[in-house]
Amino acid sequence: MPDVGDLLVFAIPQRLRYHPGVPTNPAQRPHKAAMPLILYNTLTRRKEPFVPGDPSRVTMYVCGPTVYSYAHIGNARGPVVFDVLRRHLAGRYPHVVYARNITDVDDKISAAANAQGTSISAITDKFARIYREDTAALGVQPPTIEPHATGHIREMVAMIEGLLASGYAYAAEGHVLFHVPAFGQYGQLSGRSQEDMLAGARVEVAPYKKDPADFVLWKPSPADLPGWDSPWGRGRPGWHIECSAMIAAHLGETIDIHGGGHDLIFPHHENELAQSTCAHRAKPLARFWMHNGFLTMDKEKMSKSLGNIMTVHELLKNAPGEAIRWALLGAHYRQPMDWSDELLGQAKKTLDRLYLTLDQAKSIEATRLAAPAAVIAALDDDLNTPIAMAEIAGIARALKAASDDADKARLKGELLAAGAVLGVLQQDPAAWLKGSLSTSVDAATVEGLIAARNAARKARDFKEADRIRDEIAGLGVLIEDRADGTHWRMAG
Ligand code: AMP
Numbered sequence: 001m002p003d004v005g006d007l008l009v010f011a012i013p014q015r016l017r018y019h020p021g022v023p024t025n026p027a028q029r030p031h032k033a034a035m036p037l038i039l040y041n042t043l044t045r046r047k048e049p050f051v052p053g054d055p056s057r058v059t060m061y062v063c064g065p066t067v068y069s070y071a072h073i074g075n076a077r078g079p080v081v082f083d084v085l086r087r088h089l090a091g092r093y094p095h096v097v098y099a100r101n102i103t104d105v106d107d108k109i110s111a112a113a114n115a116q117g118t119s120i121s122a123i124t125d126k127f128a129r130i131y132r133e134d135t136a137a138l139g140v141q142p143p144t145i146e147p148h149a150t151g152h153i154r155e156m157v158a159m160i161e162g163l164l165a166s167g168y169a170y171a172a173e174g175h176v177l178f179h180v181p182a183f184g185q186y187g188q189l190s191g192r193s194q195e196d197m198l199a200g201a202r203v204e205v206a207p208y209k210k211d212p213a214d215f216v217l218w219k220p221s222p223a224d225l226p227g228w229d230s231p232w233g234r235g236r237p238g239w240h241i242e243c244s245a246m247i248a249a250h251l252g253e254t255i256d257i258h259g260g261g262h263d264l265i266f267p268h269h270e271n272e273l274a275q276s277t278c279a280h281r282a283k284p285l286a287r288f289w290m291h292n293g294f295l296t297m298d299k300e301k302m303s304k305s306l307g308n309i310m311t312v313h314e315l316l317k318n319a320p321g322e323a324i325r326w327a328l329l330g331a332h333y334r335q336p337m338d339w340s341d342e343l344l345g346q347a348k349k350t351l352d353r354l355y356l357t358l359d360q361a362k363s364i365e366a367t368r369l370a371a372p373a374a375v376i377a378a379l380d381d382d383l384n385t386p387i388a389m390a391e392i393a394g395i396a397r398a399l400k401a402a403s404d405d406a407d408k409a410r411l412k413g414e415l416l417a418a419g420a421v422l423g424v425l426q427q428d429p430a431a432w433l434k435g436s437l438s439t440s441v442d443a444a445t446v447e448g449l450i451a452a453r454n455a456a457r458k459a460r461d462f463k464e465a466d467r468i469r470d471e472i473a474g475l476g477v478l479i480e481d482r483a484d485g486t487h488w489r490m491a492g
């Protein structure tokens with residue numbers, strides 16, 4: 001059964017359309033909004049009003065990258081979507097604690113270090129740094145906390161000891177395994193039946209497992225792999241226990257929102273949920289579970305193993321991060337999204353137009369306003385960014401058409417406030433327009449032509465001045481002569 005919300009994603013209800021002339025009340029802070037925030041909860045499979053455990057400290061955890069190579073554009077969808085959620089929550093609640101981990105112990109990392117003849121920390125430091133830089137270029141604010149798995153081995157060992165003591169786990173041949181049949185609710189998040197899970201697990205069942213569905217909490221490490229001393233010998237943690245231990249260490253036993261890509265629902269999040277619930281005397285791990293849909297390329301899943309990836313790092317060489325962000329937010333986060341050059345080109349053009357509108361209103365001082373109610377309402381409806389973006393376009397059209405300075409000041413204020421919630425439109429418009437141009441035309445060339453034109457005008461050689469003006473226009477550049485000199489920008 002499709003969720004009703006899925007059917008509404010691309011329709012813009014009348015009540016959400018932008019109504020010019022209805023000023024946002026500056027005194028109305030967004031977190032006092034009358035409408036509840038509605039989020040789709042993977043656990044209950046429906047949209048529900050979001051109610052945090054403690055409104056004075058909203059907690060959110062998103063599974064972060066395993067740092068052994070460049071993130072691809074699919075990997076960036078989650079960080080961008082959850083960044084919008086975090087900004088939206090920050091408008092409603094005074095304190096949002098957002099943790100996104102770094103997985104810095106993993107067999108893929110060890111293999112990369114071996115292949116490149118370097119140390120594990122050289123690999124993890126390099127790719128964690130690149131991840132931070134590339135996501136920052138997409139306008140993603142750094143998380144409040146960025147826990148590293150290797151910094152929490154003690155907490156993982158303690159949690160595993162607790163699970164052993166309470167009978168949910170057992171040790172066998174240097175491994176410690178979580179015993180799935182001991183947790184009756186196993187499968188509740190993914191909705192998988194025991195048979196589904198066993199069918200997948202039966203392919204290769206390790207001899208030390210009591211049940212084929214049992215999963216690893218701790219495994220032995222040979223001398224050439226990273227390892228830590230533990231009550232079960234030298235070893236390393238399983239992937240799932242890392243997140244459970246880091247969540248408990250930084251955010252508490254029950255958090256408000258746990259997020260990730262939808263491929264993480266099973267087994268990663270199902271296993272996190274099982275371990276944490278059993279370790280914390282049946283307390284739920286998260287009130288809300290949220291999962292972003294996958295990015296495809298030519299309708300095929302983008303993944304490192306298929307080799308059809310496009311890295312964020314490469315894309316950023318040819319496109320502004322904000323255009324990549326706009327493109328990623330152009331579909332509802334739970335829908336699949338097909339990535340293409342056209343999609344990115346369209347996003348860039350839309351931003352060019354929005355920045356041009358802001359540039360044309362540069363002499364107007366924006367009224368300081370809260371984000372417009374229609375934009376907030378769109379985000380309150382399970383983070384409906386496509387509708388919020390349509391609202392932004394509507395505000396920009398109204399700003400462009402406005403003739404009254406007071407209207408312009410209000411609309412400019414609304415445009416900037418709406419942009420801030422989505423993490424866009426906060427750059428200097430003139431700088432954006434120049435940067436936008438510089439991918440095809442060199443700014444120094446334009447400035448040289450302007451100087452030549454001004455020299456021709458000074459010499460009263462108007463024919464030459466007009467010729468240069470045409471040459472500049474031919475580059476797609478608009479110039480404007482003002483009292484303080486000649487200004488230029490890309491034609492919108
Ligand atoms: P991986 O590179 O498979 O370790 O994935 C890292 C993160 O990116 C996980 O949260 C995945 O859910 C997410 N992810 C991987 N591939 C995609 C994709 N094509 N579209 C959206 N998210 C993805």
Ligand code: ZN
Binds near residue numbers: 062063064243268272
């Ligand atoms: Zn995780």
